[in-house]
Amino acid sequence: MNRVKVDLDGSSYPIIIEANSLSSTGKVIRERVGQKKGVIITDENVDRLYGPALEDTLENEGLRFTKLVVQPGEASKSLSTAERLYKELAELQLHRDSVVLAFGGGVIGDLAGFVGSTFLRGLPVVQIPTTLLAQVDSSVGGKTAVNLSRGKNLVGTFHQPEMVVMDPVVLETLSSEDVRSGLGEVLKYGLVWDENFFWKAVDNIELFENVENGAGLESLISRCCEIKAEVVGRDELDRGIRQILNFGHTIGHGIEAGSGYGELRHGEAVIWGMIGDIWISQDRGYLAEETFSRILGGLTRLSLPSLPDDLTGTELLEYITRDKKVRGGVINSVLLREPGEKVDVEQVSEAELKDAWEFLTGLEVN
Ligand SMILES: NC(=O)c1ccc[n+]([C@@H]2O[C@H](COP(=O)([O-])OP(=O)(O)OC[C@H]3O[C@@H](n4cnc5c(N)ncnc54)[C@H](O)[C@@H]3O)[C@@H](O)[C@H]2O)c1
Ligand SMILES: [Zn+2]
Known part of the structure; x- marks a missing residue:
């Protein structure tokens, strides 16, 4: 298991990287966010492969989460998908302490992060990234966004997650x-x-x-998270050194x-x-x-x-x-x-x- 801390002015959060940890993620989430309810936002591919494992572990910990599934792909990072999700969150009568779990690649991380950061002026978000790109990059640092037809990521927020928790073994099914x-x-x-x-x-x-052995990627991913945490810790709002990541x-x-x-x-x-x-x-x-x-x-x-x-x-x-x-x-x-x-x-x-x-x-x- 590797643990990296993101240190920010006034807040900090852990990134936990552990092979074969998906089936016990519920425990880690409960320990961090307490006995809360909320939603899992994911896409159809991730849901098919790993949805049941996440739901089981949450249930085992007594956490009540409703799953909301969107279509895979960049097109879901849109205001119309966000609006659909807002309506579902409202119907579920989520309150300010409810938690949003962003379970998927960068598209889900950005979309669920955006929805979580704006619904009721901001709910706690836990990132559970499932692509290599999301594990080494997009789940860390708090940038959220949706696209407009005029361009990518034109609407977004900075909203740091409560924690980032990942299992490199899920990368074995990536294309x-x-x-x-x-x-x-x-x-x-x-x-x-x-x-x-x-x-x-x-x-x-x-x-x-x-990636035949996802566990073998643990230290590679950890080093990337360490670097991103270091850079974001120095320049959370992307006004200076964080720009070198571009x-x-x-x-x-x-x-x-x-x-x-x-x-x-x-x-x-x-x-x-x-x-x-x-x-x-x-x-x-x-x-x-x-x-x-x-x-x-x-x-x-x-x-x-x-x-x-x-x-x-x-x-x-x-x-x-x-x-x-x-x-x-x-x-x-x-x-x-x-x-x-x-x-x-x-x-x-x-x-x-x-x-x-x-x-x-x-x-x-x-
Ligand atoms: N917020 C940030 O700081 C930041 C940084 C970099 C990129 N991004 C954004 O990230 C997005 C790209 O993310 P991405 O590359 O993860 O794409 P993605 O989320 O579209 O995932 C790629 C594909 O992999 C599937 N998938 C996810 N996990 C899987 C798994 N474990 N096994 C099999 N299939 C799986 C998805 O369903 C999808 O079809 C872009 O929108 C980009 O703008 C954000
Ligand atoms: Zn990038």
């Missing part, structure tokens, strides 16, 4: 694309915070790509939007985005060519997803400039000067982004 997507975020932590961790992850990448996300978000959300997973697009960011870093002379090639070699140990082949550099730029993080026409990206050590958020030009895109589209991949 290979979803595993790769999570690994994209894993490698990101290494490059912005801990270069040794990056190389350790790269050296074992084949093992991680075939490494790879400027171009990544452009690719996700340009491929119509779906062709590539979030973390898969981020892998390409990181290659774009290190390319710009070496083009500016921040990274020596040798360092650039070494990191590129590391990142391409992952079997990369194909890029959307009809997306042009000009189109990519349009999607990038629509992103909510672009303010006043200024596009920022996260650039590396020393991997894991010196990382800065800097303005990048349209020409640099287009050149980076040309590099990405010309890259021979495995």
